[in-house]
Amino acid sequence: MDTEKTVGAILREARLAKGLSLAEVEKGTSIRSRYLEAVEKEEYDKTPGEVFLKGIIRNYGNYLGLNGPELVDMYKAAAAGVAKDSVRSAGIREVDKVRLNIQLKEKRDIGSGTGRVELPSFSVRQCLAGLAVVVVLAGGYFAVPQAIDYFKNRPQSVPAAEEQKPAPVATTSAVLDKVVVEMEANGSCWLEVNADGKEIFAGMLQPKDKKSYEAKDKLIIKYGNIGVMSVKVNGEPVDMQGEHGVAVKTYNRLK
Template sequence: MSELGLYLKEKREEQGLTLEELQKATKIQKRYLVAIEEGNYAVLPGAFYARAFVKSYSEALGLDPDEVFHTYGKELPHPVQQTSDLPSRSERLKPKRNQTAKKKSNVWSYLIGIVVIIVIALLIYVVVQGVTGGDSSGVEPEEAPSIEMDANEEDMSEENEEMDESTETNPNVDNEEEEQDKITEEEESEHSIELVSTENRRSTFHVEEMDDIDIDIELTGESYLDVKNEQGDIIQDLSQVTPGDTISLDVNGETYVQLNIGNSPNVIVRVNGEEVEYPIDTPHQYFIFTEEERE
């Protein structure tokens, strides 16, 4: 157990708080609270969440987070900021259009090649018929070669026949495999996001891959909405959205998305078709979706 974890645990026990009560107060999952007390920071989603969780833990106990970080901050992992140059939206879409055009070109080349082969075959047939005068009789060989099959070829032939019969008698095999693939895809989509913290009306969700999720917003009444990236730039204009509309956010290529919800009772947020429940009961709040570790 680390000195920080031991210190926080002692303060919690002095106040008679259980981990379950602390979980309700901080909105942090119990397993993360246990990891902090044990100094097992590898269990947490990242270095950014380690510092954020310790801050929430300290505030819930009435401690000064700055003093806690000053005394024990060296134990916490330090986040590494990773940056990458993302291509513009037009550059991301351009290869798809080129790829589609290339596929069409390959199909046409394939069809033209088939037509050329057929024409050549017809020309050869006409030439041969003209030379032989249409006489299809030829010189028969003195002795037709016999075809023998060794034991291995016979066994392989029998096995192929058995496999064909098995496939015919079990038409549900392919359907079962397709259903299993669908179940696997549904299970993966259910775990595409995870609520990691809620603080100051801001609920943060950890996302493995932003490009793998679809965020839909349905308005059932009047509300103010905007969606921004980490730099505060508007990602998508929602000023013309009216009650009854459903909007799909375009977040491809983003690693951080902040959704500002002005009147939450009139707004339904869905991720991959599943409605996201509001962690707190307040009209004005924020949903933050991020896949990066940040301080």
Template sequence: MDLKELGSRLKAERERQGLTVEHMMELTKLSRVNVHAIEDGNKKDFPHPVYAKGFIKNYAKALGLDSEEIGNEFSKFYSVDGSADKNIQDPCIDENLARSDYSDVSTKTSMSSIFLILILIAVLAGLVYYLHDNALLDFWNTKKTEIVITEEVVENVAVDEQQKETTPEQNDEISTETPIEAALETVQKEAPIVGSSEDVVVISEPEESASASERKELPIAAIQPIVTNTVVITAKSGEACWLEAVTDGNNQEFVLQETESISLPYKESLKIKFGNAGGVEVISDGKPLVLNVAKGKVKTIEFPISE
């Protein structure tokens, strides 16, 4: 059995189940080029062997076949590097592990929400307590002020009645005095009352807030410099891409699932080989780079140092 026979076997199983190429594209998230390459056994359209093995296993799993057996048969006809296979993520993700991770995240989120709600309740309780105490204090001060003013009015009325009830003899004595002496005597009698009224009426003015000239202007945030010598690669929605990066002489391999991103900084040189160049978006030094390549095609790009 060779690659073409293996592909024919997968194609026959697909047709037996009544599935179209579009159905397989939806189930496996593979492009049309990759689906035809698998069924036709066409090595020219295959990406890196490890990446191609992942496609074959994913395709077999969608048909209900033994993905490990199909993957091993594929490895016999298309060489696969075992060390690289360990470093590259298998597209067939364990659903139970994903669910457990999701439940852990949900639990942490719920605990954080409850803790935040408790903090807000404590802050609101403190604010209500503070405002309530201030309201009681203001009410008590207002009540005391009203009582003092009432006493002052009563004292003034009592003094007026005493002046009206003076005897005729006292009126005669006052009339015999000189106008200057009468005025001085009147001032002396009224002086204590005036002094007491001043003590009650005088209310201290609240201190004014700081003038506008004393207000300090907030510092303006410094403009962040543009990052240079960095390439950011993001897999498009519904796409996945294998890539080989040679960064300043160091060779690395990666697999990006849909919407995943990776940042590759370098000092002198960077060379990237894309297994699915049409399925990724590339940003170099903060600027988007247009590849103009169809999905599923292999492309190599070299990046120089940004000046």
């Protein structure tokens, strides 16, 4: 990838090389053509925001067969005025053994700066086995009290006469004390969530991701690709037919 060219120029040249129009790219990526054009012209202030902008660059690049994450690194470096390598995420290096060389002060040397205890080397497999034991023990620690609470508080048997009494019917006129939005992503979607005037989430949802947000009075949710979302408001499914691309929705508490 030509690092001397701008991100917008690289994307535009790749699109033209494939003979694609902005409308065709919009159809293939579910990203509005005006945002694609803004990125190509580097008019970033015309996009929905920083989180959405990075998602647009990454998905647009991947759609054209380019390296989307590398284009995002180039954008971040250009915005910060630094070299691209300085913002690139460091890779994960695998090793066969992990050597722990922890310096601990012995009781007799507290405050003296002397007394070193060197722990032996452990293999990665040994470390993972030890971690698994800790997880199992921790699960047992939390599960046992819950089991005890269940048997202490489990419902007693009810006489047959009482079992035949109909349960009280909840009325639909009850006022909810909050608004709850549940969602599941069926594809990649950028998301910004504002609850009662405060931003509580900004990031990318991947297919099968499930999220739930609530607010006392009002939730404002900005979707980058609303057409791939399944949404429920206070337990009721929302009809998303005909919805696509970027959308901003406001959900209020029922009064």
